[in-house]
Amino acid sequence: MTELTVNIKEKNFSYPIFIEKKPVSDLKEVVLNSVKNYVVVMSEKVYKIYGKILNFDNVFILKDGENQKNFKNYNRILDFCFKNKLKREDSIIAVGGGVVGDIAGFAAATYMRGINYIQIPTTLLACVDSSVGGKVAVNNSFGKNLIGAFYQPNAVFIFPEFLKTLSLRDFKTGLGEVVKYAFIEKSCDVDFNLLNFLNEHYTKILNYDSAILLELIRICISLKISVIEKDEKENGLRRILNFGHTYGHAIEKLTNYKKYTHGECVVAGIVFAFNLALNNNLIDKNYLFIMQDLIKKFDFKQIPQFDLKKVIPVMKTDKKATSDKIRFILPVNYAAVNEFLFDDLLTIS
Numbered sequence: 628m629t630e631l632t633v634n635i636k637e638k639n640f641s642y643p644i645f646i647e648k649k650p651v652s653d654l655k656e657v658v659l660n661s662v663k664n665y666v667v668v669m670s671e672k673v674y675k676i677y678g679k680i681l682n683f684d685n686v687f688i689l690k691d692g693e694n695q696k697n698f699k700n701y702n703r704i705l706d707f708c709f710k711n712k713l714k715r716e717d718s719i720i721a722v723g724g725g726v727v728g729d730i731a732g733f734a735a736a737t738y739m740r741g742i743n744y745i746q747i748p749t750t751l752l753a754c755v756d757s758s759v760g761g762k763v764a765v766n767n768s769f770g771k772n773l774i775g776a777f778y779q780p781n782a783v784f785i786f787p788e789f790l791k792t793l794s795l796r797d798f799k800t801g802l803g804e805v806v807k808y809a810f811i812e813k814s815c816d817v818d819f820n821l822l823n824f825l826n827e828h829y830t831k832i833l834n835y836d837s838a839i840l841l842e843l844i845r846i847c848i849s850l851k852i853s854v855i856e857k858d859e860k861e862n863g864l865r866r867i868l869n870f871g872h873t874y875g876h877a878i879e880k881l882t883n884y885k886k887y888t889h890g891e892c893v894v895a896g897i898v899f900a901f902n903l904a905l906n907n908n909l910i911d912k913n914y915l916f917i918m919q920d921l922i923k924k925f926d927f928k929q930i931p932q933f934d935l936k937k938v939i940p941v942m943k944t945d946k947k948a949t950s951d952k953i954r955f956i957l958p959v960n961y962a963a964v965n966e967f968l969f970d971d972l973l974t975i976s
C-alpha cells in the first residue's frame with residue numbers, strides 16, 4: 628500500500644490517499660474501518676460488475692452518463708441520505724468515475740452544511756484527477772460544472788484492480804489527463820520525468836499492467852497534490868491543470884458532450900496548444916514532434932480541426948476566461964507551461 632497526503636494549509640486540513648494493491652473484495656473492510664453510518668453512491672455499471680463483491684449497504688445507484696450529474700439526482704441523493712438518517716459525523720462514499728465523485732461530493736458538501744466524504748475512484752480519470760483536489764459539482768442547462776464547491780474528501784482509496792474492467796475508450800480518456808500531466812510537470816515543481824516514463828512504458832500501460840498503472844497513478848497524483856497544495860482554489864498555479872482544456876472544453880460543448888470523451892477533447896486541446904505555441908515562437912519544432920510522437924503511441928481518437936470562427940466565441944464564454952480574453956496554458960519548454968491571454972488566436976495580449 629502506498630500512502631500520500633494532501634495538506635491544505637489554509638484550511639489546516641489534510642487527508643490521506645491510499646493506493647492499494649489489495650483485491651477489491653477487501654475494500655469494504657479497509658474503508659469502513661474509519662466510518663460510522665454511511666451512504667454509498669455508485670454508478671450503475673460499477674454496481675453491476677462489483678456490487679456483490681463490494682457488499683456495501685445503503686447504496687444509491689446512479690445511472691451512467693454525464694447528463695446524470697444533474698440537480699434531480701443531487702436531490703435524490705440528499706433524500707436518500709435523510710432516509711438513512713445520516714448525521715454530521717457520517718459519510719457519503721463515492722464509488723465510480725468522475726461523474727459519481729463530483730455529484731456525491733457536492734451532496735456531501737451541502738448535506739447539513741457538509742459531512743464526511745470518501746472517494747473510491749474506479750476510472751483512470753478519477754484515479755489520477757477528479758478524486759483528488761476537492762472540486763465537486765453538478766451540471767445545469769447553462770453548462771457543465773457550473774454549480775459546485777471546493778470540498779476536499781476525508782480520504783481517497785484507490786484500488787487499481789478496478790481499472791481491469793474499464794473499456795479501452797474510458798481508459799484512454801484518463802490517459803488524456805495523464806499525458807497532460809507529462810507536459811506540465813516541471814511547472815508543478817516536481818521531477819518524475821513522466822514524459823520518459825510514458826515513452827518507455829506505453830505498451831504496458833495500454834495492456835493495463837498492474838505494477839505500471841500503480842506507479843503511473845502515484846506519479847500523477849503526486850503532481851496534482853503539489854499544485855493544489857499551493858493553490859486550492861485555482862487563483863493562479865492550479866490553472867496549469869487546465870492545459871489542453873480551453874480548446875478541449877469548447878469542442879466538448881460544440882459536440883454536446885456526446886460525440887467525444889473529455890480525454891479525447893483534452894488531447895485535441897493539447898495538440899492545439901502546441902501549434903499555437905509554435906506559431907508564437909514559444910517552442911521549437913522538435914518539441915512539437917515529441918508531443919506528436921507520444922500522442923501517436925497511445926493512438927488517441929483523432930478529432931478533426933474545428934472551424935475557429937465557431938470555437939473562439941465558445942472559448943470566450945468559458946468560466947475560466949477573463950473579460951473578453953481567452954486564457955491559454957501553453958508549452959514554453961520541455962515539460963513546462965505558462966499562462967497567456969489572447970484577444971484572438973493570433974496575438975498574445
Ligand SMILES: NC(=O)c1ccc[n+]([C@@H]2O[C@H](COP(=O)([O-])OP(=O)(O)OC[C@H]3O[C@@H](n4cnc5c(N)ncnc54)[C@H](O)[C@@H]3O)[C@@H](O)[C@H]2O)c1
Nearest residue numbers: 670672691724725726749750752753757762789792793797
Ligand atoms: N472534480 C474534478 O476535479 C474533475 C476533474 C476532471 C473531470 N471531472 C469530471 O469527471 C467526469 C468524467 O469522469 P470519468 O471519465 O471517470 O467518467 P464517468 O464517471 O462517466 O465514467 C465513465 C464510464 O465508466 C464506467 N465505469 C466506472 N468505473 C468502471 C470500472 N471499474 N469498470 C467498468 N466501467 C466503469 C462508468 O459507469 C461510466 O459509464 C466529468 O463529469 C468531469 O466533469 C472532474
Ligand SMILES: [Zn+2]
Nearest residue numbers: 804872889893
Ligand atoms: Zn480534464
